[in-house]
Amino acid sequence: MIIKKLKDKLLEKRYRVILVMAFLLLVGVVAIISRKSEMELRSLPFSPGEFKEIALTFDDGPDPMATPKILDMLNREGVKATFFVVGKMVEKYPELLRQVWKEGHDVGNHTYNHPDLTKLSREEILKELDKTRILVKKITGKYTYLVRPPGGRYDNKVILATTLSGYKMILWTDYPGDYGCSSSRLIYQRAVSGAENEGIILLHNGLDTTVEAIPRIISELKKRKYRFVTISDLMEEIRAKESVYFEKFEREQKARPLPLEMAVTE
Numbered sequence: 001m002i003i004k005k006l007k008d009k010l011l012e013k014r015y016r017v018i019l020v021m022a023f024l025l026l027v028g029v030v031a032i033i034s035r036k037s038e039m040e041l042r043s044l045p046f047s048p049g050e051f052k053e054i055a056l057t058f059d060d061g062p063d064p065m066a067t068p069k070i071l072d073m074l075n076r077e078g079v080k081a082t083f084f085v086v087g088k089m090v091e092k093y094p095e096l097l098r099q100v101w102k103e104g105h106d107v108g109n110h111t112y113n114h115p116d117l118t119k120l121s122r123e124e125i126l127k128e129l130d131k132t133r134i135l136v137k138k139i140t141g142k143y144t145y146l147v148r149p150p151g152g153r154y155d156n157k158v159i160l161a162t163t164l165s166g167y168k169m170i171l172w173t174d175y176p177g178d179y180g181c182s183s184s185r186l187i188y189q190r191a192v193s194g195a196e197n198e199g200i201i202l203l204h205n206g207l208d209t210t211v212e213a214i215p216r217i218i219s220e221l222k223k224r225k226y227r228f229v230t231i232s233d234l235m236e237e238i239r240a241k242e243s244v245y246f247e248k249f250e251r252e253q254k255a256r257p258l259p260l261e262m263a264v265t266e
């Protein structure tokens, strides 16, 4: 009897040890997987694109002043672009987003309130993105998983929260500094000098100077034989390199962080 009790106790202890070991192993595996995904995202080398394609992107809309003018320019030039929209602006101007979509442009998510995502918890980040994703779906009939973090601000937490939920973070390779810039000539010059294969140009639904620069940018890039594509087109073609824009951004832009542009006001 005593021997049996001792045996049971030992067995019980052994099971406890096995359970603890299994738990530790599980924690270890989860940690390695999360670490690996972070490293994979950050270690993809940037290689110049093969295709002479370029994507124009417009943040912070829809805006009642700028968006109709931008759409008009794009229509005139026969170019499709991508609009990274802010949820609270979509709520205010749903008809503008409807027009963007009807005219064949691509739509991405630029959060609901335009916050600095690095300051938010994982749950808050996803709330910002999900709210806008659902709003966009109501108007376009399609969910968008393309995300541009406000101000291009992100960290490991933002990368993991977005990518593990199926979102794809899209930054840019070419920022002509149009936000708050009073010279359309300067915007044009910077945009074309930063153009490259499979590049992404970041512009805003903001000042008239941006609108004025658009036809010149398009005309010069057409001369240089670039084909204008949307982000979805670009992603389709270079799916294997979809994280390339993190690297490019890290290397060339992060050294001079952007002001968290707040075109979005009540």
Ligand SMILES: [Zn+2]
Residues within 6 Å of the ligand: 059, 060, 110, 114, 150, 151, 261
């Ligand atoms: Zn923005």
